[in-house]
Amino acid sequence: MPSALDTPQRAADLAESLLPPLGNRWLHTQAVAARAQEIAGAVSEADRDLLVAAAWLHDIGYAPELRDTGFHPIDGARHLETLGAPARLVRLVAHHSGAVYEAEQRGLTAELAVYEREDSPVLDALIMADMTTGPAGQSFDFDTRIDEILVRYEPGSEVHNAISNARPYLKGAVERTRARMVHQPM
Secondary structure, three states, X not given: OOOOOOOHHHHHHHHHHHXXXXXXXXXXXXXXXXXXXXXXXXXXXXXXXXXXHHHHHOOHHHOHHHOOOOOHHHHHXXXXXXXXXXXXXXXXXXXXXXXXHHHHHHOOHHHHHOOOOOOOHHHHHHHHHHOOEXXXXXXXXXXXXXXXXXXXXXOOOHHHHHHHHHHHHHHHHHXXXXXXXXXXXX
């Protein structure tokens, strides 16, 4: 049976079934999905629903009932696989926002490597949506968002180290997405 999880509504329904008890995480997810919708012109028309669906689902791995490795991109991707989600959607969730950098910090590179990363406008736009949205859904510019993460996590922690290392990669994704948006017809 084909999955419809790559449609924004089905993805939103799944996220809403898992994330509201997490408070700010749910607010963040809703705002990331709204931001993805706003910037969807940076990707091909055929990929716009996939982008928004990935935005809805990017943080589902934080749901306590999905926790396995304790690393939300992998836990979310694994759950989506069990639901028969499309492979691209699974891979986007697994690799959102420079997940490879944190996987290295956590010793989970082999687990993440199961999911091939696509270097694409869709992944770039997903990164932009996440990296310009604060933890409670605030709209931030890229540098403010990165600085907020670095303040929230202790120096030397896995997240602090990963974000510090990933910053140039993440900034590149945001810049490429902005450039694509400029070149899109209105």
